[in-house]
Every structure is written in C-alpha cells, then in structure tokens.
Amino acid sequence: xxxxxxxxxxxxxxxxxxxxxxxxxxxxxxxxxxxxxxxxxxxxxxxxxxxxxxxxxxxxxxxxxxxxxxxxxxxxxxxxxxxxxxxxxxxxxxxxxxxxxxxxxxxxxxxxxxxxxxxxxxxxxxxxxxxxxxxxxxxxxxxxxxxxxxxxxxxxxxxxxxxxxxxxxxxxxxxxxxxxxxxxxxxxxxxxxxxxxxxxxxxxxxxxxxxxxxxxxxxxxxxxxxxxxxxxxxxxxxxxxxxxxxxxxxxxxxxxxxxxxxxxxxxxxxxxxxxxxxxxxxxx
Amino acid sequence: xxxxxxxxxxxxxxxxxxxxxxxxxxxxxxxxxxxxxxxxxxxxxxxxxxxxxxxxxxxxxxxxxxxxxxxxxxxxxxxxxxxxxxxxxxxxxxxxxxxxxxxxxxxxxxxxxxxxxxxxxxxxxxxxxxxxxxxxxxxxxxxxxxxxxxxxxxxxxxxxxxxxxxxxxxxxxxxxxxxxxxxxxxxxxxxxxxxxxxxxxxxxxxxxxxxxxxxxxxxxxxxxxxxxxxxxxxxxxxxxxxxxxxxxxxxxxxxxxxxxxxxxx
Ligand SMILES: Nc1ncnc2c1ncn2[C@@H]1O[C@H](COP(=O)(O)OP(=O)(O)OP(=O)(O)O)[C@@H](O)[C@H]1O
Ligand SMILES: [Mg+2]
Numbered sequence: 183x184x185x186x187x188x189x190x191x192x193x194x195x196x197x198x199x200x201x202x203x204x205x206x207x208x209x210x211x212x213x214x215x216x217x218x219x220x221x222x223x224x225x226x227x228x229x230x231x232x233x234x235x236x237x238x239x240x241x242x243x244x245x246x247x248x249x250x251x252x253x254x255x256x257x258x259x260x261x262x263x264x265x266x267x268x269x270x271x272x273x274x275x276x277x278x279x280x281x282x283x284x285x286x287x288x289x290x291x292x293x294x295x296x297x298x299x300x301x302x303x304x305x306x307x308x309x310x311x312x313x314x315x316x317x318x319x320x321x322x323x324x325x326x327x328x329x330x331x332x333x334x335x336x337x338x339x340x341x342x343x344x345x346x347x348x349x350x351x352x353x354x355x356x357x358x359x360x361x362x363x364x365x366x367x368x369x370x371x372x373x374x375x376x377x378x379x380x381x382x383x384x385x386x387x388x389x390x391x392x393x394x395x396x397x398x399x400x401x402x403x404x405x406x407x408x409x410x411x412x413x414x415x416x417x418x419x420x421x422x423x424x425x426x427x428x429x430x431x432x433x434x435x436x437x438x439x440x441x442x443x444x445x446x447x448x449x450x451x452x453x454x455x456x457x458x459x460x461x462x463x464x465x466x
Numbered sequence: 467x468x469x470x471x472x473x474x475x476x477x478x479x480x481x482x483x484x485x486x487x488x489x490x491x492x493x494x495x496x497x498x499x500x501x502x503x504x505x506x507x508x509x510x511x512x513x514x515x516x517x518x519x520x521x522x523x524x525x526x527x528x529x530x531x532x533x534x535x536x537x538x539x540x541x542x543x544x545x546x547x548x549x550x551x552x553x554x555x556x557x558x559x560x561x562x563x564x565x566x567x568x569x570x571x572x573x574x575x576x577x578x579x580x581x582x583x584x585x586x587x588x589x590x591x592x593x594x595x596x597x598x599x600x601x602x603x604x605x606x607x608x609x610x611x612x613x614x615x616x617x618x619x620x621x622x623x624x625x626x627x628x629x630x631x632x633x634x635x636x637x638x639x640x641x642x643x644x645x646x647x648x649x650x651x652x653x654x655x656x657x658x659x660x661x662x663x664x665x666x667x668x669x670x671x672x673x674x675x676x677x678x679x680x681x682x683x684x685x686x687x688x689x690x691x692x693x694x695x696x697x698x699x700x701x702x703x704x705x706x707x708x709x710x711x712x713x714x715x716x717x718x719x720x721x722x723x724x725x726x727x728x729x730x731x
Binding site for chain 1 (some may be wrong): 525546548551555569572573602617620626
C-alpha cells in the first residue's frame with residue numbers, strides 16, 4: 183500500500199517527462215570539464231617552461247628558488263616513500279582535531295549565551311575583548327607558557343576555531359524562528375526539550391557554518407604555529423626545508439597544506455549535506 | 467473538558483520610553499467558550515485577536531483579569547492548549563511523521579504507539595504517503611494539514627488557531643475550511659479560531675465573537691445554530707453574514723481615529 187501511495191504522491195512520469203527532467207538537470211558537460219583541465223595543464227606547462235627554459239637563461243641559480251613542477255613531483259614522491267609526508271600530515275591533522283575537540287565547548291557556551299540574556303551580559307564583554315586578537319599574536323606568549331610542543335600548537339589552533347564557532351552558534355540561536363519555540367512549548371516540550379530538540383537543531387546549520395569557518399581559521403593558525411613552535415607537522419616541514427634550501431620540499435609542503443585545508447572543508451560539506459538535507463534545500 | 471472562560475481580560479503592552487507609549491490592546495474582554503464548541507474571533511487588524519490567543523496559549527500574560535480552562539487559571543504553555551500558526555511553524559528538520567509525532571515524544575509516549583497515533587492523524591488530514599517527506603517538499607496547504615495533525619495528535623482540550631488559512635490561496639483555503647468542519651465533527655473538541663473572514667467564521671463556528679477596534683472589547687457574542695455542513699447560499703447564512711458585516715462596518719464610523727480609518731479603507 184505504501185508503494186501505491188508513493189506513486190500517487192509523485193505521480194507516474196511519462197518517458198517524455200523523464201527526458202525533459204534529465205535535459206534540465208544535466209551534469210556539467212564534457213566540454214566544461216575539458217576546459218577546466220586545459221586551464222590546469224596550461225598553468226603547469228607555463229610553470230615548467232619558466233623554470234626549465236626561461237629562468238636558467240637569466241641566472242642558473244634561480245632554478246633553485248623556483249623548481250619546475252616535475253622536480254616538485256619528484257620531491258613529493260621522495261617524501262611519500264620515506265613516509266615523512268604522511269607523518270607530518272598526520273601530526274598537523276591530529277593537532278587540528280584535538281584543538282577542535284576543545285574548541286567545541288564553544289557550542290554549548292554559544293547556545294547558553296544566545297538563550298539567556300544574563301549569560302550573554304556576563305560573558306560577552308570578556309569574549310569581545312579577546313576576540314579581535316589574532317590567534318597568531320598569541321604565539322610568543324604560548325611558546326613561553328607551553329614551550330615548543332603540541333600543546334602550544336593546539337592552543338593557537340583552539341583560539342582560531344573557538345571564536346568563529348562561538349559567534350556563529352550565538353547567531354544561530356538568536357535567529358531561531360520564535361514560532362518554532364512556541365509550537366514546541368504548546369506541544370508539551372520542557373525547557374530542556376526546547377533547548378536540545380528545537381533550538382540546537384534549528385541552529386545546527388549555522389553551527390556547521392561556524393565549524394567550517396573555525397576549522398579554516400584554525401588551519402591557518404596551525405601553520406603559523408608550526409612554523410615557529412614545533413618539531414613536526416606540515417608547517418615545520420616547510421620551515422625546516424627552507425634552512426636546507428630544498429625549495430621543492432617547501433612547495434610540496436605548501437601544496438599539502440592547501441590540499442588538506444580543502445579536504446577538511448569538502449569533508450565537512452559532505453557531512454553537512456548528509457546530516458542536514460533540509461537546510462540546504464531551504465537556502466537554495 | 468475544554469471550557470474556556472475569559473474574564474475581564476485587559477492587556478497593556480509596556481512602551482519603551484520616549485515616543486513609545488504603552489499600548490492598550492485589550493480592554494475588559496469577557497466571554498465563555500463552552501465544551502466542544504467552535505468559537506471564532508472576528509475583528510479589525512490590530513484589535514488584539516492574536517494578543518488574546520497568545521494569552522490563552524500561555525505565551526503571554528494578561529495585565530488584568532484572567533482566563534481559565536476548566537476552572538483552572540492558565541499557566542505556562544502546554545499540550546492541553548495546542549496552537550496552529552499562520553506560518554505553520556513546522557520543524558524543518560523533521561519529516562511529516564516526525565513533526566506529527568513531536569508532541570507525543572514530548573509526552574514520552576512509547577515509539578510504537580507514537581507512530582500508530584501519528585499515522586492515524588496523518589490519514590485524518592489526507593496526507594497518506596507523505597509520511598517521510600520534509601516540510602520544504604510540501605505545498606502550503608499540505609504544510610498546514612501537517613500542523614493540524616501535529617496539534618491534534620497530542621489530544622489537546624483546546625485547539626487554538628491564529629488565521630491558519632490566511633496564507634493559502636482561495637481554493638486551498640476553502641478546501642481546508644471544509645476539512646476543518648469534518649475534523650471538528652469527527653473529533654469533537656473546543657476550538658478557537660482567529661480570522662478576518664466572516665464567511666470562514668460562519669462556516670465553522672458555533673459561536674462568533676466580534677471585537678471592537680483597539681482597544682479590543684467584545685462587540686457581539688453570536689451563537690450560530692445552523693446545521694453543518696453550511697452552504698454559503700443558505701438564506702440564514704446570508705442574513706448572518708450581512709449582520710456581522712454591519713457590526714464590523716459600524717466600527718469604522720465609531721473609530722476614534724478617523725484619519726487612520728480612512729487610510730485603511
Ligand atoms: N509585543 C508587543 N508590544 C507592543 N505592542 C504590541 C505587541 N504585540 C501587539 N501589540 C499591539 O497590540 C495591538 C493588538 O495586536 P494583535 O497582534 O493582537 O492584533 P490582531 O488583532 O491580531 O491584528 P491582526 O489581525 O493584524 O493580526 C496592536 O496595536 C499591536 O501593535
Ligand atoms: Mg494577529
């Protein structure tokens with residue numbers, strides 16, 4: 183019976199209708215994909231040409247400063263085989279993850295601040311005073327407090343994640359449709375039910391936005407923290423390669439940092455899409 | 467069950483200082499809605515209809531006077547007084563089934579029973595086959611049906627409705643009005659409907675409260691004894707419609723602010 187009902191709900195589609203539907207919602211064409219590929223190939227081609235043909239004519243030493251993509255690839259292969267790249271990659275990601283766990287305290291704090299005026303008045307001045315200080319500005323103090331250690335790095339990343347997450351959570355809570363809260367109350371929801379089952383759920387899309395922004399800022403802070411205060415991680419990798427003039431490794435590190443940042447964000451988007459199908463549909 | 471007694475209710479909204487004076491929305495409103503009675507509240511925009519309904523729901527408190535339900539003063543909002551909103555107020559993250567089951571979940575009804583009741587209510591409003599859709603996948607009329615099912619699922623003593631059909635197109639509105647009549651006959655309970663439409667009030671109500679302009683007072687308390695379903699062509703319907711229109715029209719001429727009345731005309 184439910185199948186019948188679903189058929190009634192959607193209405194059976196004729197072949198022409200199906201064809202029209204597919205024509206309207208076609209995946210990106212082959213031509214557009216090819217254009218993207220051509221753009222990339224041109225970029226790398228020009229870079230190779232610059233490093234291999236043009237720069238050596240000006241001054242042979244310049245190649246050291248700007249190695250061609252092929253050497254960068256070779257450098258990457260070397261680092262992958264030795265396991266170094268993976269090791270540093272893991273160290274950085276781990277720091278980001280641990281810092282995120284601490285910083286997720288911003289979600290309950292933000293919910294309470296968005297919900298209770300007293301809590302907001304109590305906490306806002308302190309947070310408003312600390313927030314404009316860039317996480318990077320904390321590095322010198324953090325090194326004195328925690329030394330050259332994971333803890334120092336995590337602290338800097340924590341600062342990067344915490345504030346965007348807090349601000350977005352507060353805004354998310356404040357923007358909850360008042361009638362949703364009223365509806366829940368007159369359906370018998372207790373104060374805790376309202377907070378957990380309605381306010382948190384309704385604010386979740388904005389909280390996820392906060393997580394995305396936070397992890398992005400945190401990732402930037404991470405690299406800065408590792409450049410000066412670590413003995414592992416992608417930031418340390420490029421700073422270490424600089425001291426031995428291995429520009430190919432510097433470039434490998436830079437690309438890895440970019441890729442990892444992209445990966446984190448794409449992963450989050452994917453999770454959000456799975457978890458919050460309704461919110462994407464509403465903002466479309 | 468479900469006797470709603472409104473006793474000398476006055477509501478004054480505090481102003482916020484300079485240039486924002488206190489607003490008297492309701493001035494001494496009294497009437498009684500009997501058990502299992504369908505009561506409509508009619509009146510001009512700004513006469514305090516929503517204010518009155520919010521006090522009944524417990525979202526807001528009366529400045530003076532009180533409202534009782536079955537003899538007990540109304541306190542915090544609760545499932546005995548379920549509300550249907552003009553903008554539906556469905557939880558966008560829950561499916562139709564989840565929305566309709568929400569109140570039962572709050573009442574800690576076991577999952578199996580919850581689903582059975584929710585499905586029955588969904589069937590009652592004619593949404594079989596849409597249980598697993600999200601609100602954004604439904605039309606306005608369907609969303610309001612979900613809201614009706616959600617409110618009825620908790621089996622309230624009173625169902626409160628604030629212009630529930632105002633955002634719908636004419637066809638959907640009249641369809642939902644007919645369904646409301648059917649639901650009311652099937653699940654007898656006390657209902658209070660705020661509306662701008664005289665036809666809607668006559669079609670649905672046992673009692674019609676006509677309010678004055680702000681500050682709102684009861685201008686007329688009319689019992690309607692026609693049998694349901696009611697046809698708009700019925701001479702009794704036509705006569706009552708004319709009578710109520712006159713009552714409301716009077717309010718224009720008696721308005722304390724002629725300029726404002728002219729502007730809204
Ligand atoms: N929270 C509030 N603070 C101050 N004034 C308010 C508040 N809510 C309503 N009012 C005022 O009280 C009066 C009655 O408002 P109410 O919303 O109850 O009218 P209504 O009859 O429901 O009107 P409508 O038919 O337009 O919905 C209006 O003049 C309105 O401006
Ligand atoms: Mg209103």
